[in-house]
Amino acid sequence: MSTRRGFLKCMGWAGTGIAWTVMGGIPRAVNLGGDAEAAASGFSFVQISDSHIGFKGEVNPDPRGTLQVALDKIAALPNKPAMMIHTGDVTHLSKAEEFDTAQRIIQGAKLDTHFIPGEHDVIGDDGKQFFDRFGDKGRTGMGWYSWDQEGVHFVALVNVYGFAPATGATLGKDQLEWLEGDLKGKSASTPIVILAHIPLWSIYPQWGWVTSDADQAFAYLKPFGSVTVLNGHIHQVVQKVEGKVTFQTAMSTAFPQPKAGEAPNPGPMKVPADQLKSVLGIRDIEVVPPASPKLSDQTLA
Amino acid sequence: MNTIHRRALPLAAMMLVFGFAAYAAEPDSVTISNFAFSPAILSVSSGTKVTWTNKDEEPHTVTSADAGKTFKSDALDTDDSFSFTFDKPGVYKYFCSIHPHMTGTIVVK
Numbered sequence: 001m002s003t004r005r006g007f008l009k010c011m012g013w014a015g016t017g018i019a020w021t022v023m024g025g026i027p028r029a030v031n032l033g034g035d036a037e038a039a040a041s042g043f044s045f046v047q048i049s050d051s052h053i054g055f056k057g058e059v060n061p062d063p064r065g066t067l068q069v070a071l072d073k074i075a076a077l078p079n080k081p082a083m084m085i086h087t088g089d090v091t092h093l094s095k096a097e098e099f100d101t102a103q104r105i106i107q108g109a110k111l112d113t114h115f116i117p118g119e120h121d122v123i124g125d126d127g128k129q130f131f132d133r134f135g136d137k138g139r140t141g142m143g144w145y146s147w148d149q150e151g152v153h154f155v156a157l158v159n160v161y162g163f164a165p166a167t168g169a170t171l172g173k174d175q176l177e178w179l180e181g182d183l184k185g186k187s188a189s190t191p192i193v194i195l196a197h198i199p200l201w202s203i204y205p206q207w208g209w210v211t212s213d214a215d216q217a218f219a220y221l222k223p224f225g226s227v228t229v230l231n232g233h234i235h236q237v238v239q240k241v242e243g244k245v246t247f248q249t250a251m252s253t254a255f256p257q258p259k260a261g262e263a264p265n266p267g268p269m270k271v272p273a274d275q276l277k278s279v280l281g282i283r284d285i286e287v288v289p290p291a292s293p294k295l296s297d298q299t300l301a
Numbered sequence: 302m303n304t305i306h307r308r309a310l311p312l313a314a315m316m317l318v319f320g321f322a323a324y325a326a327e328p329d330s331v332t333i334s335n336f337a338f339s340p341a342i343l344s345v346s347s348g349t350k351v352t353w354t355n356k357d358e359e360p361h362t363v364t365s366a367d368a369g370k371t372f373k374s375d376a377l378d379t380d381d382s383f384s385f386t387f388d389k390p391g392v393y394k395y396f397c398s399i400h401p402h403m404t405g406t407i408v409v410k
Contacts, residue, residue: 056378056379057358057379058358092360092376092378093360093375093376093378094376095376119398119399120360120376120399123360123362123375123376123398123399124362124373124375124376163396163398163401164366164396164401165366165394165395165396165401165404168401168402206402207402208400208401208402264335264336265335265336265357265359266336266359267336267357267358267359268358268359
């Protein structure tokens with residue numbers, strides 16, 4: 001009985017006062033009434049990646065069709081997403097007609113969409129066609145940008161330039177300097193979502209699944225209590241949690257790739273036609289700032 | 302004996318033809334297969350037109366590694382080819398701009 005009374009007493013205190021909570025990875029005092037209401041709002045967004053419009057390989061002769069299936073899946077989500085992100089390789093060969101087709105299909109989703117390029121989107125013209133269609137108005141340098149949405153700071157990075165023989169992807173000095181400035185002054189409890197096409201952690205350097213100078217970016221991100229890194233490029237979900245940083249790659253909407261080192265090369269992985277949709281997918285991300293985003297990967301099956 | 306003789310001659314002729322064809326095709330072509338340039342180092346004489354052909358299902362490029370990009374292909378889809386004529390002696394390093402771990406060298410004598 002005394003335990004129960006103590007508990008009720010405590011409840012009473014908590015109900016009218018303040019409590020410590022961990023949100024965005026940072027312990028802080030909150031006014032339960034006010035913040036509970038704020039926390040109840042929140043929003044969701046979706047990620048698609050690697051639509052490879054123009055791909056004609058045996059595993060999926062119709063990447064336009066599977067992109068449409070992905071968008072239909074998004075339209076059927078119980079919570080309407082506030083926006084969509086595409087983490088690169090919109091096209092397969094950077095051809096004008098591929099960009100046009102992709103743009104037409106994606107616009108059909110009628111969602112505010114933020115794009116970053118993959119290496120397949122910048123072949124031959126350093127991304128001119130890509131940025132003409134999908135470039136963010138606020139972009140700087142070689143296309144990177146950031147924006148704030150409902151308490152979350154989004155940073156869209158570009159790591160598909162500056163490839164040199166036998167080196168992996170890089171962010172480059174200019175972009176890293178910009179990132180340092182971009183994060184300055186942001187509260188440590190602001191959830192940060194980083195977008196980049198090629199993984200920002202070393203998954204398998206032998207296949208180029210690495211960004212060689214990403215460590216510097218994470219040095220700038222160290223003060224933040226919640227950092228979510230959304231990548232594409234490897235056409236499968238791989239997750240790593242390191243301290244307050246969650247890394248997660250996404251499925252493609254076009255074709256799967258083998259697991260690291262489990263094939264002679266990272267080329268398209270063949271699967272029976274009736275199993276294709278079970279290895280393609282979308283990602284739904286629920287955000288209730290200042291808590292860390294919740295990621296939910298769903299296949300197209 | 303006669304039958305064997307008749308069979309042997311066309312076979313020898315075919316071997317000769319294919320042998321020459323292979324010999325003629327090899328020195329100025331590079332095959333892109335399994336995410337690699339083959340041969341990785343190709344020696345040719347000045348004035349040779351070198352042709353790269355992509356046999357992978359994944360696209361690749363042939364991109365000169367020098368700052369001036371002496372030669373640079375578009376994206377090569379499966380079975381696409383790219384050619385470049387090397388007029389000056391030298392060592393030309395190149396890579397695939399989509400998969401930069403793929404590298405090759407043309408030595409022009």
